[in-house]
Amino acid sequence: MSEQIAEGKIDHIDKKILEIMQDNAKTPYSQIASQLGISEATVHLRIRKLVNAGIIKRFQAVVDPEKVGKRVTAIIAVVAIPQKYSQVLKQLEKMPEVYEIFDVTGEYSTILKVRVKNKEELAKLIDEIGNIDGVENTKTMYVLRVIKEDTRIKIE
Amino acid sequence: MSEQIAEGKIDHIDKKILEIMQDNAKTPYSQIASQLGISEATVHLRIRKLVNAGIIKRFQAVVDPEKVGKRVTAIIAVVAIPQKYSQVLKQLEKMPEVYEIFDVTGEYSTILKVRVKNKEELAKLIDEIGNIDGVENTKTMYVLRVIKEDTRIKIE
DNA sequence: TGTGAAAATTTCTTCGC
DNA sequence: GCGAAGAAATTTTCACA
Numbered sequence: 465m466s467e468q469i470a471e472g473k474i475d476h477i478d479k480k481i482l483e484i485m486q487d488n489a490k491t492p493y494s495q496i497a498s499q500l501g502i503s504e505a506t507v508h509l510r511i512r513k514l515v516n517a518g519i520i521k522r523f524q525a526v527v528d529p530e531k532v533g534k535r536v537t538a539i540i541a542v543v544a545i546p547q548k549y550s551q552v553l554k555q556l557e558k559m560p561e562v563y564e565i566f567d568v569t570g571e572y573s574t575i576l577k578v579r580v581k582n583k584e585e586l587a588k589l590i591d592e593i594g595n596i597d598g599v600e601n602t603k604t605m606y607v608l609r610v611i612k613e614d615t616r617i618k619i620e
Numbered sequence: 621m622s623e624q625i626a627e628g629k630i631d632h633i634d635k636k637i638l639e640i641m642q643d644n645a646k647t648p649y650s651q652i653a654s655q656l657g658i659s660e661a662t663v664h665l666r667i668r669k670l671v672n673a674g675i676i677k678r679f680q681a682v683v684d685p686e687k688v689g690k691r692v693t694a695i696i697a698v699v700a701i702p703q704k705y706s707q708v709l710k711q712l713e714k715m716p717e718v719y720e721i722f723d724v725t726g727e728y729s730t731i732l733k734v735r736v737k738n739k740e741e742l743a744k745l746i747d748e749i750g751n752i753d754g755v756e757n758t759k760t761m762y763v764l765r766v767i768k769e770d771t772r773i774k775i776e
Numbered sequence: 777t778g779t780g781a782a783a784a785t786t787t788c789t790t791c792g793c
Numbered sequence: 794g795c796g797a798a799g800a801a802a803t804t805t806t807c808a809c810a
Contacts (some may be wrong), residue, residue: 486681487663487678488680489679490679493784503796505795509736516685519683520684522644522682523680524687524689525642526678527642527675528676532675532773533776541661563768566695566766567763568695570759579774606724607723607724608724608725610723611722614719616683617683617685618690620689620737648802649804661805
């Protein structure tokens, strides 16, 4: 049995591999190998380790939301009654329109990122969230323009 | 008539392929083919079309931010002076710690998602953003817990 | 436009260092 | 833990329905 990679125990080579694979997960191992001056087998081994260690969570085709009909994005700040907070989170988590849920400090309990087809669906969703038992109030920030949205983690 | 896929012109097969490839971009075409009752060549053709149409933006290894040392996430709401707003956006866009920038309606001009190593770096970043010429004030919501963070678009 | 099978590449495994 | 070379599998191409 080979050892798992401990927290933060990734070296310079691993970092380069992560950078390349975040940009294009279909980059041939041969290309990575020659670029980094190592063998293909090593590339394969390293990538397998990164996956096993959970550093690479999965390989994903990144889809353009607008091109598949999700034309509206919004950020919704939610205030919940503390006693019912965990129930509220469970309800929110189940909603397919809710893509991100963050428990935050400050005047709001939670910040959500939601995606829907159009304004009508957003209105419906805001209603739905407002009607969850335990939700005190919500504040919707409609996204007019996406200036930047990058899911690739910068590796230092 | 052979043509590119027009906006929203994707059929049931394409949708299934998108779902599968968002979950695991390394799924063998042979498996997709047998699952959908089509040939491998057709799977390949469809995927190429989806990429060419920009519906699939890229194939990406999804990295766990915490496992590579990005232990702190925060949502920052920014109010900017209207006259200097576009300059402010340009400055924000250049910052590597800033992963998402949304132009929004409401009392704030912009909502940011940022990722850094620790609280000290967050404090430094908030200072930096506050000092951008044109930024009136900022409000930071420190993320205590990530309840959900899914980048896979639901295909209806 | 979709198919089936061959051709070209890529990925994976084994073995020796 | 790494590299080289062969084995296995996948992706790509092509002629044809």
